[in-house]
Each structure stands twice: as structure tokens, then as C-alpha cells.
Amino acid sequence: MQATRSWTAAAGRPHAVLLGQVLRFGVVGSVGFLVDSAVLLLTMLAGAGPYAGRVLSYLAAASTTWALNRAWTFRASGASQPARRQWVRFLLVNLVGFALNYGTYALLVANVPAVAAQPVLGVAAGALVGMGGNFLLSRRYVFAPLPGAAP
Numbered sequence: 001m002q003a004t005r006s007w008t009a010a011a012g013r014p015h016a017v018l019l020g021q022v023l024r025f026g027v028v029g030s031v032g033f034l035v036d037s038a039v040l041l042l043t044m045l046a047g048a049g050p051y052a053g054r055v056l057s058y059l060a061a062a063s064t065t066w067a068l069n070r071a072w073t074f075r076a077s078g079a080s081q082p083a084r085r086q087w088v089r090f091l092l093v094n095l096v097g098f099a100l101n102y103g104t105y106a107l108l109v110a111n112v113p114a115v116a117a118q119p120v121l122g123v124a125a126g127a128l129v130g131m132g133g134n135f136l137l138s139r140r141y142v143f144a145p146l147p148g149a150a151p
Contacts, residue, residue, distance in 0.1 A: 021073055032061040032127070039056060039061070043057060062091060062094060066091075069090075069138065073143075093137045093141045093142050100130040101129060101130030102126060
């Protein structure tokens with residue numbers, strides 16, 4: 001605990017808050033990856049192809065990560081907005097990340113035989129590519145404190 005306090009003081013409060021958010025966002029993204037992969041595999045077992053299954057798995061993962069980011073990553077400002085509106089904003093803002101994520105996935109599935117055989121590899125690559133943009137956009141447009149709200 002002492003080392004954490006010393007590091008926080010050395011890094012400066014704003015930087016420590018940002019780093020904490022990035023780390024929590026990464027953990028939440030890892031959970032999202034697991035949800036994404038599990039739903040993709042289940043939908044493919046149920047007869048969906050790798051592309052339609054991926055759309056469903058992405059929606060499940062995005063909903064999961066929104067809820068976790070609201071409750072944990074951005075808890076100081078996450079609940080300052082109505083949940084339904086924030087969830088819709090999260091999905092809309094993260095279309096940029098989705099485009100990068102799905103585009104990477106589709107490109108790899110179509111062109112790399114190992115990924116076509118194991119689509120979860122494409123899910124992982126897509127998740128990494130989309131995560132940076134998703135963090136920045138989510139922090140700025142989805143989980144930013146409302147004007148006049150306490151930081």
C-alpha cells in the first residue's frame with residue numbers, strides 16, 4: 001500500500017487517475033474478450049457463420065464492457081448519466097473501435113488460414129486494434145462527467 005501511495009504521489013494525481021483508468025479498461029477489455037470469444041464459439045456451434053456470429057458476439061461483449069466500465073473503470077462519472085442513454089452512446093461512439101476491430105478480424109479470417117481455422121485469434125487481434133480508440137472515445141464522450149457534476 002505504501003508503495004502505491006509513493007508511486008501515485010510521484011506520478012501526480014491526474015496521471016495516476018489516467019493510468020488507473022487505462023489499466024481497469026484493459027482488465028474490462030479482457031473480460032469483454034472472453035465474452036466475445038465464448039459467444040462467437042456458441043453462435044458458430046448453433047450454426048451461425050463466423051461473420052454473423054461475430055456481430056452477435058461483439059454486441060454481447062460491448063454490453064458487458066459498458067456495464068463494467070460504468071461501474072468500475074469510470075465509476076466517478078459513470079453513473080452521472082442515465083444508463084440507457086449512456087449505453088446507446090457507448091455503442092455509437094465505439095463504432096470506430098468496432099470498425100477497426102471487425103475490419104481486422106475480417107481481414108485476418110479472409111487472408112490468414114490459421115485465423116480462418118481458429119477465429120478466436122482474429123477476435124484477439126481485433127480487440128487489440130480497437131481498444132485504444134475505444135478508451136479515448138469512451139473517456140471523452142461516454143463517461144465524461146456532466147457539466148456541473150463533481151469530478
